[in-house]
Every structure is written in C-alpha cells, then in structure tokens.
Amino acid sequence: MATSKGGSRKLLWLMVILVILSSSVAAAVIYLVLDQRDGAVLASTEAVPERRAPIFVKIDPFTVNLADDAYGSRLLYAGLSLKVGDEETREILEEHMPQVRSRLLMMFAGKQAGDLTDPGNKQRLGDQVMAVLDPPMTDHQPELVIEDVLFTEFIVQ
The missing domain is CATH 1.20.5 (Single alpha-helices involved in coiled-coils or other helix-helix interfaces)
Incomplete structure (x- = not known):
C-alpha cells in the first residue's frame, strides 16, 4: 500500500x-x-x-499699367493669395513683402490685356508667379514651398 x-x-x-x-x-x-x-x-x-490647416499668404490688391499699346492705356487690378507648404515660407514671404510685390508688379507690367483675359492663360500666369518668386530674396534663404497661386481679384480694364 x-x-x-x-x-x-x-x-x-x-x-x-x-x-x-x-x-x-x-x-x-x-x-x-x-x-x-x-x-x-x-x-x-x-x-x-x-x-492640417492650409497656410495662405495674402498679397494686397494692386493696379498695374499693361504693355498694351494697340488699345491705349489698359490696367490690371489683381489680388492674390499664395498657398504655401510651411510656416517658414509664410514668414519669409511676409518679411519680404515689398520685394514680392515689386517682382509681381514688374512681371504683370510686361503682359498684354489679351493674354490676361483668356481663361486658359490664368493657370500659366499662376505658374509664372511661382517662377518669379522662386529666386531667393536674401542670402542663405531656404527654398520657398509655394503650392498654388490663387487669384482673389482680377480685373482687366
């Protein structure tokens, strides 16, 4: 057991x-x-x-004499907003706003009214605005991230 x-x-x-x-x-x-x-x-x-919220930089409207001799004196009244990719780009553009406006005024002053009134040319005009703002505005400036150009006001007279 x-x-x-x-x-x-x-x-x-x-x-x-x-x-x-x-x-x-x-x-x-x-x-x-x-x-x-x-x-x-x-x-x-x-x-x-x-x-994430989009970041926009508003450029106040401006008036430009167009290079249109055939019709006499023609004017462009335009207001823009730039959609940018980051806060650094927004800060750079706002710090250098006089240069931004000057570059845009010089670019638009060389345009003719017929080119600006065609709806198909507005996209190309937006691309030209991005190209004008692409060169650095100061030494050691990082590359600007501009995603889109939005025309908020646009009158050719």
Missing part, C-alpha cells in the same frame, strides 16, 4: 503541475492575442494622417 499511496501522490502532484502550466500558457496566449488586437487598433489610428 505504501507504493500505491506514493504513486498516487506523485500522480496528483503531476496533475496539479500540468493544470498550473496549462493555465499559465492559456493566460499568456490570451494576453498576447488581446495585446496584438490593441496594437492593430493603435496602428490603424496612427495610419490616418492628421488634418
């Missing part, structure tokens, strides 16, 4: 150890599965890009 009591105690201890081990493994698996699911939810929320 002594052997059967000792054998049954060993069997009992073996079963207790197996139950504890299987419970521990089950708990670890459940924890890992739930942790992965939480990680997937966090990853999906991180994948959505944060909405």
Whole structure:
C-alpha cells in the first residue's frame, strides 16, 4: 500500500503541475492575442494622417499699367493669395513683402490685356508667379514651398 499511496501522490502532484502550466500558457496566449488586437487598433489610428490647416499668404490688391499699346492705356487690378507648404515660407514671404510685390508688379507690367483675359492663360500666369518668386530674396534663404497661386481679384480694364 505504501507504493500505491506514493504513486498516487506523485500522480496528483503531476496533475496539479500540468493544470498550473496549462493555465499559465492559456493566460499568456490570451494576453498576447488581446495585446496584438490593441496594437492593430493603435496602428490603424496612427495610419490616418492628421488634418492640417492650409497656410495662405495674402498679397494686397494692386493696379498695374499693361504693355498694351494697340488699345491705349489698359490696367490690371489683381489680388492674390499664395498657398504655401510651411510656416517658414509664410514668414519669409511676409518679411519680404515689398520685394514680392515689386517682382509681381514688374512681371504683370510686361503682359498684354489679351493674354490676361483668356481663361486658359490664368493657370500659366499662376505658374509664372511661382517662377518669379522662386529666386531667393536674401542670402542663405531656404527654398520657398509655394503650392498654388490663387487669384482673389482680377480685373482687366
């Protein structure tokens, strides 16, 4: 009987150890599965890009005499807004606004009224505005990030 009591105690201890081990493994698996699911939810929320407000630089309206001798004296009244990519570009443009306005006035003064009234030429005119503002206005100026030129007022008379 002594052997059967000792054998049954060993069997009992073996079963207790197996139950504890299987419970521990089950708990670890459940924890890992739930942790992965939480990680997937966090990853999906991180994948959505944060909405950022557009940055605009308003250029006050100006009037320019056009180079149009065929029709006499023609005028352009234009107001612009520049959509820029970062705050640094906005700051540079606002700090150098007299230079910006001068460059734009010189560019528009060389245009003819017929070129400005054609709707297809407005996009090309926007590209020319970006090209005029592309050269640096000061030494060691970082590259300007101008995304779009928006004409807010535009009258040819």
